[in-house]
Amino acid sequence: QKEVEQDPGPLSVPEGAIVSLNCTYSNSAFQYFMWYRQYSRKGPELLMYTYSSGNKEDGRFTAQVDKSSKYISLFIRDSQPSDSATYLCAMSDSNYQLIWGAGTKLIIKP
């Protein structure tokens, strides 16, 4: 079993829909959680960073961490075609190494 599980998709939704992306993990020591967005043939860019449990909101994006269930989510409101990308979750127990999900490919249809 991988330490971090993420559905690879693709996930296809119509423009304007609310998108929910998820990762599950097995290591209860993880306390730093990140979401990255990667466009095709580009380097990943940091979208959201959360420490421990709770919610964090930034514009149309909301990151949610449920440590009791070992489950993290990224919600995108009012999705746009420009949100079409691969979304990678990553997490750490503070040893400088990130453990990565495989990434979910998201397609927003106009």
Add this chain to the structure above:
Amino acid sequence: DGGITQSPKYLFRKEGQNVTLSCEQNLNHDAMYWYRQDPGQGLRLIYYSQIVNDFQKGDIAEGYSVSREKKESFPLTVTSAQKNPTAFYLCASSGLQETQYFGPGTRLLVL
């Protein structure tokens, strides 16, 4: 502008040849990383360095080598021992927090 640069954008390797990928950062970050990404897959850690003149193997270090002679630079050499080098190579750096910042990547192809 602060950031991470990688060069070249595309690199072609002949069989038996060693090639070196460049990674430079001006973010004053202590830690630097090299990842490999294959189509439809996540990131796999090749090597990382937390301080100058020191580096550690990641999950897939075989067939690769690195050096960290300067804080700003962390070049990766893909040796002839790496039998399946075709992939997208990403360099990253991090400062005091765990978040990593990535360069634009180098795509390595085998002739």
